[in-house]
Amino acid sequence: MAEITKPTVNKTTLPKEIFGVDVNNHELLKLAYDSFLANSRTAHAVTKKRGEVSGGGKKPWRQKGTGRARFGSSRNPIWRSGGIAFGPTGNENHMKKLSTTSKRVALRQALTLAHKANKVIVQDFATMGKTKDAIGFLSNNNLDRKVLLVVDEKTPQILRATNNVQNILLVSANYLSVYYILNADHIVLSTKSVDIIKTWLLGAKK
Numbered sequence: 289m290a291e292i293t294k295p296t297v298n299k300t301t302l303p304k305e306i307f308g309v310d311v312n313n314h315e316l317l318k319l320a321y322d323s324f325l326a327n328s329r330t331a332h333a334v335t336k337k338r339g340e341v342s343g344g345g346k347k348p349w350r351q352k353g354t355g356r357a358r359f360g361s362s363r364n365p366i367w368r369s370g371g372i373a374f375g376p377t378g379n380e381n382h383m384k385k386l387s388t389t390s391k392r393v394a395l396r397q398a399l400t401l402a403h404k405a406n407k408v409i410v411q412d413f414a415t416m417g418k419t420k421d422a423i424g425f426l427s428n429n430n431l432d433r434k435v436l437l438v439v440d441e442k443t444p445q446i447l448r449a450t451n452n453v454q455n456i457l458l459v460s461a462n463y464l465s466v467y468y469i470l471n472a473d474h475i476v477l478s479t480k481s482v483d484i485i486k487t488w489l490l491g492a493k494k
Contacts, residue, residue, distance in 0.1 A: 301410050302482070306489050307403040309396045317401075319386060320394035320466040326384040335375030338363050344370075391466075392489050398469040399485075408475045410482060413437065416449035422456060429476075436472035438464060440480035461485050 302308075311317075338344070344363030351358050365373040386394075402408050411429070416422050426435060437458045439446060450456045459468055461477075461484035469475065477485070 302403060302408065303486060303490065306396050306485065307399050307408065309400045311397045311400055314397075316390060316394045317397055317466055317470070319384075320391060320398075321470060323384040323386045324465050324467040326382045329382045331376065331378050331380040331382065333376040334378040335372035337373070337375070338365055338371030341369070341371045394466050395464065395469070396489055398466045402469055402472070402475055407473065408477065410477045410479060412478050413476065414443075414446070414478070417445045418449055419452050422449040422453045426453075426456070431474045431476070433473040434471060436468055436475045438475065438477045438481045438485075440478060440484050462488065 338361065341363045344361040346362075348359050348362050349356065359367075363370045365371050399408070409429075413425055416425060426432070433455060435456050437446075437450065437456060438461055439458065440461055442458060442460055446458065450458045457468060457472070459465075461481040464485065
């Protein structure tokens with residue numbers, strides 16, 4: 289049986305302005321990565337204040353003469369079963385803003401690191417229509433672990449082929465992010481998606 293080899297891509301196919309930039313440090317990459325996670329976060333945690341906890345309507349003991357500290361309710365924050373002071377309300381905004389220019393610079397840096405690590409290949413896979421086609425594509429191209437497929441458009445056929453494959457993440461070129469790039473073991477770009485990325489990143493650079 290012939291050995292399956294991973295397809296290679298001519299370096300001239302990928303513009304150096306995107307896949308060959310200088311990455312002096314990873315600070316911007318970290319900011320873009322954290323920004324993606326923060327913007328995906330929703331505020332689910334909610335606690336009750338002293339006025340929202342049930343009970344505590346009666347004053348625990350009289351104001352004076354007991355020798356103990358004065359309290360008006362057993363639901364005060366410093367007592368057990370009391371309310372929570374300054375707790376989360378569910379209205380917190382965890383978003384971290386990053387300028388469009390910074391995002392695009394971070395994308396170029398992430399793509400450069402992925403390209404230097406030989407994670408990026410350019411290959412068309414528009415003929416996929418079924419799950420077995422996607423599995424065969426991974427097997428024939430020796431792609432294992434986490435695979436990021438970048439397309440110009442998510443068609444019903446490609447969605448049907450990749451939805452049930454666990455280690456494939458399908459992303460439109462316009463929604464490519466540093467988070468997706470850095471977490472992928474292999475990045476497969478369609479020819480049309482490369483053109484979109486060129487227009488998106490290089491056009492903004494000018």
